[in-house]
Amino acid sequence: MTDTMRQEAEIDTAGCTDTEHDHHAYPAKGLKRWLFTTNHKDIGTLYLLFSLTMFFVGGAMAMVIRAELFQPGLQLVEPNFFNQMTTVHGLIMVFGAVMPAFTGLANWMIPMMIGAPDMALPRMNNWSFWILPFAFSLLLASLFMEGGGPNFGWTFYAPLSTTYSPPSTGLFVFAIHIMGISSIMGAINVVVTIVNMRAPGMTYMKMPLFVWTWLITAFLLIAVMPVLAGAVTMVLTDKYFGTSFFDAAGGGDPVMFQHIFWFFGHPEVYIMILPSFGIISAIIPAFSRKKLFGYSSMVYATASIAGLSFVVWAHHMFTTGMPVAAELFFMYCTMLISVPTGVKVFNWVATMWRGSLTFEVPMLFAIAFIVLFTIGGFSGLMLAITPADFQYHDTYFVVAHFHYVLVTGAIFSIMAAAYYWLPKWTGHMFDERLAHWHFWCSLISVNILFFPMHFLGLAGMPRRIPDYALQFADINAVVSIGGFLFGFSQLIFIAVLVKCIRGGEKAAAKPWEGAEGLEWTVASPAPYHTFSTPPKIDP
Amino acid sequence: MLRSLIAGIASVLFSMPLMADTMQLNMTPGVTAVSQNVYGLHMTILYICIAIGVVVFGVMFWAIFHHRKSKGAKPASFHESTKVEIIWTLIPFIILIGMAIPATKTLIAMEDTSKSDVTILVTGSQWKWHYSYFNQDVEYYSHLATSAEQISNQRQKRDNYLLEVDYPLVLPVGQKVRFLITSQDVIHSWWVPAFAVKKDANPGFINEAWTQIDKPGIYRGQCAELCGKDHGFMPIVVIAKPQAEYDDWLQKTKITQRKAREEEQRLLDMQMSLDELMALGEKTYTARCAMCHQANGEGIPGAFPALAGEGVSIDPKSKLEHISVVVHGKAGTAMQAFGPQLSLKELAAVITYERNAWGNNTGESVQAAEVQAIKNGQQL
Numbered sequence: 020m021t022d023t024m025r026q027e028a029e030i031d032t033a034g035c036t037d038t039e040h041d042h043h044a045y046p047a048k049g050l051k052r053w054l055f056t057t058n059h060k061d062i063g064t065l066y067l068l069f070s071l072t073m074f075f076v077g078g079a080m081a082m083v084i085r086a087e088l089f090q091p092g093l094q095l096v097e098p099n100f101f102n103q104m105t106t107v108h109g110l111i112m113v114f115g116a117v118m119p120a121f122t123g124l125a126n127w128m129i130p131m132m133i134g135a136p137d138m139a140l141p142r143m144n145n146w147s148f149w150i151l152p153f154a155f156s157l158l159l160a161s162l163f164m165e166g167g168g169p170n171f172g173w174t175f176y177a178p179l180s181t182t183y184s185p186p187s188t189g190l191f192v193f194a195i196h197i198m199g200i201s202s203i204m205g206a207i208n209v210v211v212t213i214v215n216m217r218a219p220g221m222t223y224m225k226m227p228l229f230v231w232t233w234l235i236t237a238f239l240l241i242a243v244m245p246v247l248a249g250a251v252t253m254v255l256t257d258k259y260f261g262t263s264f265f266d267a268a269g270g271g272d273p274v275m276f277q278h279i280f281w282f283f284g285h286p287e288v289y290i291m292i293l294p295s296f297g298i299i300s301a302i303i304p305a306f307s308r309k310k311l312f313g314y315s316s317m318v319y320a321t322a323s324i325a326g327l328s329f330v331v332w333a334h335h336m337f338t339t340g341m342p343v344a345a346e347l348f349f350m351y352c353t354m355l356i357s358v359p360t361g362v363k364v365f366n367w368v369a370t371m372w373r374g375s376l377t378f379e380v381p382m383l384f385a386i387a388f389i390v391l392f393t394i395g396g397f398s399g400l401m402l403a404i405t406p407a408d409f410q411y412h413d414t415y416f417v418v419a420h421f422h423y424v425l426v427t428g429a430i431f432s433i434m435a436a437a438y439y440w441l442p443k444w445t446g447h448m449f450d451e452r453l454a455h456w457h458f459w460c461s462l463i464s465v466n467i468l469f470f471p472m473h474f475l476g477l478a479g480m481p482r483r484i485p486d487y488a489l490q491f492a493d494i495n496a497v498v499s500i501g502g503f504l505f506g507f508s509q510l511i512f513i514a515v516l517v518k519c520i521r522g523g524e525k526a527a528a529k530p531w532e533g534a535e536g537l538e539w540t541v542a543s544p545a546p547y548h549t550f551s552t553p554p555k556i557d558p
Numbered sequence: 559m560l561r562s563l564i565a566g567i568a569s570v571l572f573s574m575p576l577m578a579d580t581m582q583l584n585m586t587p588g589v590t591a592v593s594q595n596v597y598g599l600h601m602t603i604l605y606i607c608i609a610i611g612v613v614v615f616g617v618m619f620w621a622i623f624h625h626r627k628s629k630g631a632k633p634a635s636f637h638e639s640t641k642v643e644i645i646w647t648l649i650p651f652i653i654l655i656g657m658a659i660p661a662t663k664t665l666i667a668m669e670d671t672s673k674s675d676v677t678i679l680v681t682g683s684q685w686k687w688h689y690s691y692f693n694q695d696v697e698y699y700s701h702l703a704t705s706a707e708q709i710s711n712q713r714q715k716r717d718n719y720l721l722e723v724d725y726p727l728v729l730p731v732g733q734k735v736r737f738l739i740t741s742q743d744v745i746h747s748w749w750v751p752a753f754a755v756k757k758d759a760n761p762g763f764i765n766e767a768w769t770q771i772d773k774p775g776i777y778r779g780q781c782a783e784l785c786g787k788d789h790g791f792m793p794i795v796v797i798a799k800p801q802a803e804y805d806d807w808l809q810k811t812k813i814t815q816r817k818a819r820e821e822e823q824r825l826l827d828m829q830m831s832l833d834e835l836m837a838l839g840e841k842t843y844t845a846r847c848a849m850c851h852q853a854n855g856e857g858i859p860g861a862f863p864a865l866a867g868e869g870v871s872i873d874p875k876s877k878l879e880h881i882s883v884v885v886h887g888k889a890g891t892a893m894q895a896f897g898p899q900l901s902l903k904e905l906a907a908v909i910t911y912e913r914n915a916w917g918n919n920t921g922e923s924v925q926a927a928e929v930q931a932i933k934n935g936q937q938l
Contacts, residue, residue, distance in 0.1 A: 091719060092711040099787045099861060166860020172784045178761060179744045179786060183684075183892050186860055267762020273745060274760055308627070310637035338747055338782075339758045340739075340765035343669045347662060354654045358647060365646045368614060371621040373634035378626075386622070390615060397607035404657065406592075406664040407600045409756045410585055413747065413782040474583040479751045481782045484790030486709060488721045490582070533633075 046547055054149075057141035059126045060545060064444070065148050066123030067437075071516075073115030073155065074430075078506050080108035085502035088495050093486055101485035102170035103162060109173030113291065114198045115155050117425065120433045121294040122147075122205045125233050128440065129209060131538040131545060132227045134218025134554040139211040147204035154197035161187035161194075172483060174284070177265035177276040181257040188258055192251045199244045206240035209233055218537070220556030224315065227536050229297030231318050235325045236293045239286045242329075246283040250276065274339050281332035289328040291425060293321060295392075295432035296363055299385050301536070302439050303367050306382035307374030308533035313366040320359035320366075327356050337408045346405050353403035357396065364393055379531070380454040384435035387462050388428060395423030398473065413483075416476025422469045434461075434512070439534075441519055442526030446544030449519040457515060460508035467501030586752060589773045589798070593754035595664045603657060610653075668754070671766040674736035678727070682739075682746030682759035682781065683894055685788035685849070689727050696811050699899055700725045701845070702791045706853075709791075721778040726795035728811075730804035731774050739765045743894060744786060750779035750794055758783055771798040786892070787861075788849055822902050825926040830906065832914070832923045839911025842904045847912075850892065855916040862892065866916035874920055877913070881924060881932045884909055897933050902926040 046052045046061065056062060083104045087095045096104070126144065130137055138144050162168035166185035169175065180188065213234045217226070226234075253276070256262040263269025265276045296317075304311045311317065333341060333349040341349075367389055376382070398420040402408050411417060434457075441449050471494045476482075480491045487495065529539040541549045587597040625631040677692040690697035703722040707713040716722070729735050739748050741759035749756040753769040771777075781792035799807060844853065851857045855866030863869060870876040870883065884905060887895035896905065909924045 091715065093709055094711060098790065099858060102784070102787065102789075164860065166858070170787075176745055176784070179784065182890055183744055183786060267760075273762070274758075307625075308633040309635070312636075313638050313643055315638075316643050338756050339760065340763070343666060346665060346669075350661065350665070351658060354658060357654065358650050361650045362643065362647055364614060366643075368618045368621070369642070370637075371618060371625065373631070373636075374621065374625050375627040375631045375633040376622060376625050377628070386618075389618065393611065393614065397611060400607060401600070401603045404599055404603055404661045406596045406661055406668055406754070407603065409668070410596060410600070410751060410754055412756060413749075413784075477585045478582050479586075479779070481749070481780050481790075483784045484780075486720060486790050489715060489717065489719050 055145065057137070057145050058547065059130050059138045059141070059144065060444075060547065062138075062141075062144050062148050063123045063125075063127030066119045066126060069148070069151060070116050070120035070123060070433075071513075073111050073119070075509070076159070077108050077111035077116055078509065080104045080111070081502060082506050084108065085499040087485055088487070089499040090496060091487055091489055091492050096485070098485045099167060099170055102172070102483070103168045105483055106169045106172055106175075107158065107162065110158065110169070110195075111155070112425070113173065113287070114195075114202075115151075117291045117429050117433070118202060119151060121233075121236070121291075122202075124229075124294065124298070124433070124436055124440075125205070125209050127444065128538060129212060129230055129233060130216070131541065131549055132230050132536055133213065133216060133221055134537050134550050134556070135212060135216035136548060136550050138208050139216055140208045143204050144208055147201045147208065150197050151201050154194045154201065157190050157197070158194040161190040164190070174277075174280060175254065176280070177254060177257065177273050180254050181265055184258060189255065192255045195251045196248060199248050202240050203244045206237035206244075209237040210241070213237075218550070218553040218556055220558060224318070225556065227297070228300035228311065228314070228317055228321075229294065232293045232295075232297030232300075232321050235321050236290050239290050239293070239325055239328065243283040243286045243290075246279060247287075250279045250283065253279075274336070277336045277339060278333070281335045282329075284335065285332040286325070286328040288421075288424070289325060291429050292392075293325065295388065295429050296321060298432045298436045298439075299367060299388055301534075302381050302385040302435055303370050303389075305439070305531050305534040306377050306379060306385075307371050308376075309370055309374040310535075311366070312369035312372075313362075316362055317366055320362045323359045324356060327352060327359075331356065334403060334405075334408070337405050338412050350403060350405045354400065357400050357403075360396055364389060364396075375533075377532075379438075380449075380451065380458055381435045381439035381531075383455075383458045383462075384431050384438065387458070388431045388435060391423055391427030391431065391466075395420055395428055398423065411476060413481055414476035415472040415480050415482055418482050419469050419472035419476060422472070426469065427465055431461075437516075439531070440538070441516075442530040443538060443543050443545055445519050445523075446526055446542075447519050447523035448526050448530060449515050449523065453511060453515050453518065457508060457511040460511060461505060464501050464504035464508055468498055468505050469501070471498050471501075588752040588754055589771050589775065589777065590753050590769050591772070592664070592668055592769070593752060595660075595667070596754040599660055599664060602660070606653060606657065668767075671736050671768045673734065674768055675733040676730060677736045677738065678729075679738045679740070680727075680748050680759065682741040682743075682748065682785070682792075684743050684786050684892060685781075685792045686899075687723075687727075687748070687792070687794060688899075691808070694808060694812065696808060696815060698725050698811075698815075700727065700795070702793055704791075706844075706848075718778070720791065721780070721793045721795070723793055723795045726776070726797045728797050728799060728804060728807050729769075729771060730801050731771050731798050732801065734768060734770045737767045737769075739767060743892070745783050746781045746785045746792070747783035748779075748794060749782040750777050750796055752777040752779075753796075756782055774798050774800055791849075818901070822926075825902055826930055827927070829925060830903070830923070832910065835907045835910040835923050836914060837907075838904065839907035839909075840915070842900065842908040843911050843915075846896065846900065847908065855912070855918075865912050866918065871912045872918050872920060874922065877920075877922060877924065878928075878932065880913065881905075881909055881929055885929060885932050902929050902933075905929045 087101055164187040166187060168187050169191045171180040171184055213230055253264040257264055263271040265271045265273045300311055300317060331349055331353045334353040337346055402411055402420060438454060475491055475494050480487055526543040528542050537554055585597055585600050587594050679690040681688040687700045689700060700723045703724045704720050708715045708719060739757050739759045741761045743761060746759040747756055748759060755767045755769050757765045757767040775798055777796045779794040781789060850862040851865050857864035865871045870880040885897035887893050903926055906924045906926045906929050913920045913922055
């Protein structure tokens with residue numbers, strides 16, 4: 020390139036930047052802003068609102084389930100509809116509530132945490148969000164089809180999901196495909212953004228842990244979502260095109276479905292918890308006014324958990340009749356996961372140790388996360404012990420286990436994150452009193468809801484049954500009451516959000532004394548465009 | 559000291575008197591050596607987890623109460639220590655090895671099905687279990703015995719609500735019983751907690767499990783894999799009898815089953831009256847068909863087809879096809895073969911009932927001989 024050309028190019032870019040700046044300085048007005056937006060903050064908001072909506076839709080289904088199980092006998096719904104409720108509740112909470120919430124947080128926070136002006140692929144970002152409402156409309160519409168929606172559990176084991184499934188299965192497969200495409204696009208965006216758009220001086224080992232955990236999560240997503248796509252495609256062809264991947268009569272094997280499903284499904288459960296680890300690693304130091312203990316071991320622990328997640332899938336299927344050698348291998352590997360997970364918990368506790376702790380709502384949720392997620396971890400360790408797993412498998416003990424991990428784990432961390440960054444998003448402080456009510460109501464009710472399920476499982480109540488023997492009646496009544504209370508407690512959250520968006524005390528750029536990170540260097544609310552000039556990171 | 563304290567708390571927790579009569583809160587030790595090992599494992603891991611929890615949460619809550627800002631706590635500045643981190647990586651690792659050793663031993667014992675005394679083929683199907691005693695010429699289906707009225711709250715529920723069956727599995731005490739487990743439609747899972755046996759029934763494949771029961775008694779379990787609409791209504795009841803009583807039972811059952819088969823053959827020459835067929839047919843339909851096609855024959859649109867006013871059951875030309883569907887089932891659908899499950903009389907009756915109930919009024923009766931002909935593979 021000659022000098023003149025370079026000069027011209029520079030002038031050109033400069034000019035271009037200027038006009039673009041003028042053009043995009045403020046968001047478009049009305050519906051068009053949200054439909055066509057390529058702004059990471061707008062898309063983050065869309066994801067978060069979508070996830071909140073789905074949280075209530077999925078929650079309403081959980082209420083149907085708990086109402087039916089309130090006492091023995093069938094009173095409200097018939098068993099087939101009950102199965103649709105358990106299935107769609109699971110699918111919506113996994114793909115509609117938890118995953119989009121994390122993607123929303125990633126969109127909002129990752130560029131701001133690494134000092135980037137936006138996500139790397141903003142137009143793809145718009146797409147990856149907008150296909151989601153479409154996917155979930157299909158899934159929900161299938162409930163109104165003849166024969167009803169998917170009724171084969173969120174794990175949709177073949178042959179129940181192939182030969183014996185309702186006609187809406189095709190729609191279900193299509194919906195899953197779209198959700199998968201959305202997740203993969205979201206993940207690619209995160210990877211490209213983190214790898215290419217960090218501010219100068221921000222080395223990998225200087226990134227906030229939330230960015231680290233999301234980077235690892237994104238790789239997990241890219242690795243396993245295609246596996247899920249493969250599984251649902253095989254279900255589709257088995258049901259409609261006469262193949263027999265999962266049908267022994269045609270040379271297939273129904274257990275192969277489970278291997279494929281859980282090869283996706285197990286990393287998936289880490290997809291739903293690793294970003295939580297990042298959130299908690301931001302909040303605990305902030306309200307302890309102390310640096311995170313063992314930053315680098317946190318990174319390595321996260322990476323090893325992700326790595327191990329690929330070799331433990333078969334612990335979901337110890338009862339399918341695997342060879343002893345395989346059962347032993349998967350038992351040992353599964354037990355091993357508790358080591359890096361333990362390291363993380365110990366590091367958080369060590370961060371709190373000799374800190375100067377205050378207990379604002381994000382911190383309360385974070386502490387509740389540590390305690391309750393650890394309880395979920397304990398039951399996970401118990402489930403890893405294969406001979407004992409034979410007794411726990413497919414009972415309410417498992418239901419209790421994964422709800423401790425996913426509700427008081429993933430969802431509590433998402434709430435913690437929402438409260439932590441709400442002042443940054445809205446520019447207002449939230450109503451602390453109301454938020455405390457939300458926390459304490461949620462904490463108490465969620466334990467009334469899920470803790471007694473351990474006893475139900477140990478006493479022998481299988482999961483996914485619409486009716487049960489009389490000896491389970493008392494505890495089910497207690498659990499259902501806990502369920503309704505937890506459901507209603509979440510309405511307080513809506514009140515807090517609405518109040519905070521509409522107004523309230525003005526938030527400072529850094530509303531939390533101990534908070535660290537680039538996101539606190541910009542004003543609250545965060546301007547529509549941040550870091551058009553990259554910030555400087557101290558070496 | 560700590561251990562006995564925890565054991566004390568746990569025993570109080572797990573035997574709360576107010577719930578004791580209606581509900582137990584912990585796994586049962588069961589009635590086999592294996593189930594007791596499993597129970598032991600379960601309690602050991604539980605205590606280890608409680609101990610770790612007490613230590614970790616203890617430290618954490620100490621920090622929460624004593625290192626508060628409101629109490630004037632000043633933050634320290636340490637933020638890493640390779641030494642501590644190595645220690646808290648190694649200690650859990652050692653604890654895990656301690657857990658893995660007994661778990662491995664128990665698991666290997668559980669999976670050793672060799673040298674068994676009795677073998678039973680367990681077949682799951684929507685939504686019942688079929689038991690077949692090897693080399694004994696004894697086999698039967700085992701159905702839920704709880705009535706629909708109890709389930710729909712129209713009648714008082716009995717004590718063993720949903721955990722009772724018409725024909726329980728009978729096993730001898732003190733013998734090694736091997737189960738071969740399979741399925742004829744979807745995946746089910748055969749689970750009796752008191753034996754610590756839970757094994758999936760996979761269509762097209764056979765799984766193995768075994769048990770050796772120490773104590774005579776009645777043991778109850780349920781299907782543990784989502785197997786469709788009536789997954790919750792597929793209980794398992796096992797009666798363990800002392801050897802002599804078991805032999806006696808086996809002998810009697812063998813004779814009863816043989817007599818029943820001979821009786822079946824005699825039936826072939828008989829003509830049953832329409833009224834008689836309709837009465838038996840209604841009973842059979844309610845017990846075996848109504849769960850899918852509904853008591854009013856209207857089915858569930860999109861899932862289970864209606865029989866009232868449509869399909870083979872109203873078409874006079876399709877009588878043989880109707881018999882064939884009931885006897886052989888319909889491949890690729892949830893309609894299973896009832897030929898092996900019902901007697902000729904019941905089959906004839908239920909098909910007659912379907913062709914005449916709910917205003918279908920074809921006026922035709924079906925006789926045992928016709929069913930037998932289809933069963934023997936006569937072409938339509």
